[in-house]
Amino acid sequence: MTESPPSAAAIDPPSGALLECVPNVSEGRDAVALAALERRLAAVPGLRLLDLAPDRDHHRSVVTLAGTAETLRDGVLALFAWATEHVDLRHHRGVHPRVGAVDVVPFVPLAGATMADAVAAAEGTAAAIAEAFDLPVYLYEEAARRPERRLLADIRRGQFEGFPAKLAQPDWAPDFGPRRVHPTLGVTVVGARFFLLAVNARLATADVTAARAVARAVREATGGLPGVRALGLFLESRGCAQVSMNLVDFRRTSLVELLARVEAEARGQGTEVVATELVGLAPAAALLEPLRALLRSDALGPRQIVEWRLLEEESRAR
Amino acid sequence: MTESPPSAAAIDPPSGALLECVPNVSEGRDAVALAALERRLAAVPGLRLLDLAPDRDHHRSVVTLAGTAETLRDGVLALFAWATEHVDLRHHRGVHPRVGAVDVVPFVPLAGATMADAVAAAEGTAAAIAEAFDLPVYLYEEAARRPERRLLADIRRGQFEGFPAKLAQPDWAPDFGPRRVHPTLGVTVVGARFFLLAVNARLATADVTAARAVARAVREATGGLPGVRALGLFLESRGCAQVSMNLVDFRRTSLVELLARVEAEARGQGTEVVATELVGLAPAAALLEPLRALLRSDALGPRQIVEWRLLEEESRAR
Numbered sequence: 001m002t003e004s005p006p007s008a009a010a011i012d013p014p015s016g017a018l019l020e021c022v023p024n025v026s027e028g029r030d031a032v033a034l035a036a037l038e039r040r041l042a043a044v045p046g047l048r049l050l051d052l053a054p055d056r057d058h059h060r061s062v063v064t065l066a067g068t069a070e071t072l073r074d075g076v077l078a079l080f081a082w083a084t085e086h087v088d089l090r091h092h093r094g095v096h097p098r099v100g101a102v103d104v105v106p107f108v109p110l111a112g113a114t115m116a117d118a119v120a121a122a123e124g125t126a127a128a129i130a131e132a133f134d135l136p137v138y139l140y141e142e143a144a145r146r147p148e149r150r151l152l153a154d155i156r157r158g159q160f161e162g163f164p165a166k167l168a169q170p171d172w173a174p175d176f177g178p179r180r181v182h183p184t185l186g187v188t189v190v191g192a193r194f195f196l197l198a199v200n201a202r203l204a205t206a207d208v209t210a211a212r213a214v215a216r217a218v219r220e221a222t223g224g225l226p227g228v229r230a231l232g233l234f235l236e237s238r239g240c241a242q243v244s245m246n247l248v249d250f251r252r253t254s255l256v257e258l259l260a261r262v263e264a265e266a267r268g269q270g271t272e273v274v275a276t277e278l279v280g281l282a283p284a285a286a287l288l289e290p291l292r293a294l295l296r297s298d299a300l301g302p303r304q305i306v307e308w309r310l311l312e313e314e315s316r317a318r
Numbered sequence: 319m320t321e322s323p324p325s326a327a328a329i330d331p332p333s334g335a336l337l338e339c340v341p342n343v344s345e346g347r348d349a350v351a352l353a354a355l356e357r358r359l360a361a362v363p364g365l366r367l368l369d370l371a372p373d374r375d376h377h378r379s380v381v382t383l384a385g386t387a388e389t390l391r392d393g394v395l396a397l398f399a400w401a402t403e404h405v406d407l408r409h410h411r412g413v414h415p416r417v418g419a420v421d422v423v424p425f426v427p428l429a430g431a432t433m434a435d436a437v438a439a440a441e442g443t444a445a446a447i448a449e450a451f452d453l454p455v456y457l458y459e460e461a462a463r464r465p466e467r468r469l470l471a472d473i474r475r476g477q478f479e480g481f482p483a484k485l486a487q488p489d490w491a492p493d494f495g496p497r498r499v500h501p502t503l504g505v506t507v508v509g510a511r512f513f514l515l516a517v518n519a520r521l522a523t524a525d526v527t528a529a530r531a532v533a534r535a536v537r538e539a540t541g542g543l544p545g546v547r548a549l550g551l552f553l554e555s556r557g558c559a560q561v562s563m564n565l566v567d568f569r570r571t572s573l574v575e576l577l578a579r580v581e582a583e584a585r586g587q588g589t590e591v592v593a594t595e596l597v598g599l600a601p602a603a604a605l606l607e608p609l610r611a612l613l614r615s616d617a618l619g620p621r622q623i624v625e626w627r628l629l630e631e632e633s634r635a636r
Contacts, residue, residue, distance in 0.1 A: 020624065048635075050627040066628060110628070195624070259612055276613040281624045290608040294577055295594040302625060306338065306513070306599045309368040310384060310428070311626070315633035317366075 017113035019121055020050075021065045021072045022196075022280065023079055023105045026087055026098045028054040028061050033086040040082045041065070047075040053280050057235040058244075059094025060103070062198065062280040066110065069121035076105055076125050080133050080185070088184040089160045095233045096244070099156050099163055100186040105129075106141065107192045118192035119143045126190040130177030133185060136167065137176040140191035145175060152189060153221075153229070160186045197247040197255060197286055198279040201262050205271040208234040211241035214265040218245065218258065225253040225261060240274070250286040256293050335431035337439055338368075339383045339390045340514075340598065341397055341423045344405055344416050346372040346379050351404040358400045359383070365393040371598050375553040376562075377412025378421070380516065380598040384428065387439035394423055394443050398451050398503070406502040407478045413551045414562070417474050417481055418504040423447075424459065425510045436510035437461045444508040448495030451503060454485065455494040458509035463493060470507055471547070478504045515565040515573060515604055516597040519580050523589040526552040529559035532583040536563065536576065543571045543579060558592070568604040574611050 027033055034054055041049045041063075051064040065075050080102055087101035105125065107118040122143040130137045144150040148171070158166050163181045166172050173179060174187070181187060203211055211232030218224040227249040233242045243266075247258055259276060266273050278287075284302040292298050302308050345351055352372055359367045359381075369382040383393050398420055405419035423443065425436040440461040448455045462468040466489070476484050481499045484490045491497060492505065499505060521529055529550030536542040545567040551560045561584075565576055577594060584591050596605075602620040610616050620626050 018628075048628070048631040050624070050631065051622070064624075064627075066631070110624075255609075256612065273614070275615045277615060278613070278618055278622055281622050281627060284623050284625050287606070287609055287618075287623055290612045291573075291605055294574065294608045295596065296591070297593045297595060300596055300605075302623070304369070304596060304599050305602050305605055305620070306368070306382075306428075307602050307620060308626060308629070309382075309599060310336075310366070311629040311633055313366040313368065313384070315629055 017068070017117055018066060018110040019069055019072055019113050019118055020108040020110050020195075021067075021076065021105065021121075022108065023063045023065070023076060024103045025061050025063060025079065025083060026059065026089060026092050026094070026101050026103055027083075028059045028094065029056050030086070034061060036086065037063075037079070037082045040078050041075055044071065044075045044078050046071040051281050055096075055279070057094065057233070057237050057242075058096035059092060060096045060098065064281050069107075069117065069124060072107070072121060073125040073128055076102070077128060077132060080129055083185060084133070089186045090184065092160075095235070097156055097159050097231075098186070099160050100135075100188040101184065102188050103156075103186075104140075104152060105188060105190040106196070107143075107190075108195055109192075115142050115192060115194075122190050122192045126176050126188075129188060129190070130174075133182070135177050135182035135185050136174035136179065136187040138187065138189045139175045140189050141193040143191040149175075155189050163187055194249055195283050195286070197250055197282045199245045199247060199255070199258070199276060200279060201243045201245070201259070201266075201276045202235070202238070202274045203241045203243065203266055203269075203271050204274050205241055205269075206234070206239055207271075208232055208241045210266070210269040210271050211243050213269050214243045214262060215245075217265045217268075218243070218261050225258060227252045228258060241271075250282075250289070254289050254293070255286060256290050335386070335435055336384060336428040337387060337390060337431050337436055338426040338428050338513075339385075339394065339423065339439075340426065341381045341383070341394060342421045343379050343381060343397065343401060344377065344407060344410050344412070344419050344421055345401075346377045346412065347374050348404070352379060354404065355381075355397070355400050358396050359393055362389065362393045362396050364389040369599050373414075373597070375412065375551070375555050375560075376414035377410060378414045378416065382599050387425075387435065387442060390425070390439060391443045391446055394420070395446060395450060398447060401503060402451070407504045408502065410478075413553070415474055415477050415549075416504070417478050418453075418506040419502065420506050421474075421504075422458075422470055423506060423508040424514070425461075425508075426513055427510075433460055433510060433512075440508050440510045444494050444506075447506060447508070448492075451500070453495050453500035453503050454492035454497065454505040456505065456507045457493045458507050459511040461509040467493075473507050481505055512567055513601050513604070515568055515600045517563045517565060517573070517576070517594060518597060519561045519563070519577070519584075519594045520553070520556065520592045521559045521561065521584055521587075521589045522592050523559055523587075524552070524557055525589070526550055526559045528584070528587040528589050529561050531587050532561045532580060533563075535583040535586075536561070536579050543576060545570045546576060559589075568600075568607070572607050572611070573604060574608050
């Protein structure tokens with residue numbers, strides 16, 4: 001963790017290394033609004049929009065961006081400009097907990113970048129957001145300046161509605177920005193972390209207590225698997241329960257291991273997993289893991305995928 | 319199947335569509351010779367060498383190329399030129415059956431190409447090879463002109479050593495080239511087919527009869543799974559048995575299904591599968607199948623792989 005925030009102009013790592021940035025925004029239903037967001041982001045030079053994954057029940061979208069630290073900062077500022085026009089937390093109701101219109105903004109090092117680069121990018125972006133939009137910003141995970149702010153769940157407890165009371169406490173002075181919740185944007189959490197897999201398992205029951213029990217069993221904080229965060233939610237649109245999970249380090253607990261455990265716990269609750277979705281993107285190593293487990297070999301890599309090698313050759317040839 | 323071979327100059331599909339070509343060559347041990355092959359292929363303009371996978375026990379390498387029909391024809395001719403200098407079948411001993419220094423040359427349609435394009439490319443290349451190198455060439459699979467030449471196993475039966483006797487029979491006049499086995503290159507089989515997965519499962523036994531029994535059980539032709547070809551082989555370098563398989567249509571029998579069956583049959587033979595390797599490349603749909611089976615959802619696609627999307631953006635941006 002650095003002691004003082006770098007100036008917003010100086011946040012590019014010398015190598016121009018590539019970072020991923022995965023803002024989660026509190027809009028998952030309005031296709032017109034999301035189309036406007038895509039256009040806004042497409043207009044930022046050098047910014048790569050890799051994916052946009054909305055969820056109607058969560059009323060939340062996962063935006064996956066890539067670029068240099070400077071480009072991503074500009075992209076996040078464009079995202080905030082869009083949010084001031086399209087998101088009003090006072091009217092936001094969705095099953096997923098949130099404190100902000102732009103709820104969380106994690107930076108992830110890609111090839112050529114280090115976690116220190118990602119932390120520097122987070123700090124520069126946090127400072128820029130706070131200044132431009134006049135809202136409280138908290139640094140979390142690898143960018144956290146205090147241990148009690150490391151976990152998103154701890155910062156987000158009480159949600160948007162409970163934040164004014166939280167802000168009044170001396171312990172909760174923001175890392176950047178005013179000591180006043182923004183009326184429509186709320187607050188924002190910015191940080192740096194390793195790749196995270198967002199996995200939602202739908203259960204064959206409408207009973208959300210079953211989903212919560214499964215979540216409790218797999219969640220690291222309540223005695224479950226390493227690196228697993230989990231919530232039990234009810235999906236209005238489908239009338240069924242869902243275990244919504246984050247796998248924060250797939251090298252410690254694999255996707256295969258996690259899903260096997262979820263299935264076992266679901267059966268223990270008298271139900272079963274209907275299907276599981278991966279939200280947003282994940283690294284090849286994580287997504288090839290089930291195949292490697294089947295082959296009992298780590299030898300297989302993404303460069304054995306035909307279309308991958310074609311893309312590689314294509315990007316070299318030009 | 320077309321009735322007359324197109325002239326070699328006219329084998330490009332009008333769209334310039336991309337094809338894959340996967341020659342298997344009878345050299346899997348000599349790194350210097352294989353390095354010379356790579357340099358030879360790199361010198362062919364527009365040819366993309368996607369992969370080169372040698373196998374010491376099989377004494378065979380799988381070369382994965384991509385390009386237009388014309389480019390691939392030039393690549394295969396360069397491959398043959400290399401083979402005349404580096405491969406002499408009279409001295410070739412490996413556990414994998416072969417009839418040629420360049421044993422088989424399948425063309426596979428990629429995006430924008432049809433099977434008819436692949437067949438046309440096969441015919442044009444077959445004609446060019448026969449003319450330039452004066453050896454018998456047989457068309458197989460989708461390019462076959464007679465039903466008894468559809469399957470590679472039927473053309474290859476008797477191997478290189480038994481081919482002079484085979485060629486003497488009226489039924490085995492080649493599709494192109496002289497009625498005389500080339501002294502060092504043998505004969506070559508050229509054709510067109512769908513993607514094929516080459517999968518080798520190592521067993522925890524040195525007993526090759528166990529591997530042959532497993533092969534017999536999973537092989538379609540002997541009552542096994544649809545689209546599966548299999549051989550039981552002994553690997554000198556490892557001192558163990560191997561079930562060497564081709565999955566000719568992973569949409570009919572999936573990799574998951576095939577490997578589950580191999581494991582069950584291995585146990586039935588009192589042994590087990592130690593590990594499995596995929597040789598060469600395979601399409602994303604086939605390699606993501608174990609993950610999709612785990613998720614119980616076909617929704618996940620390669621565009622959810624971070625590095626894939628980055629490659630896509632990279633190849634577009636330039």
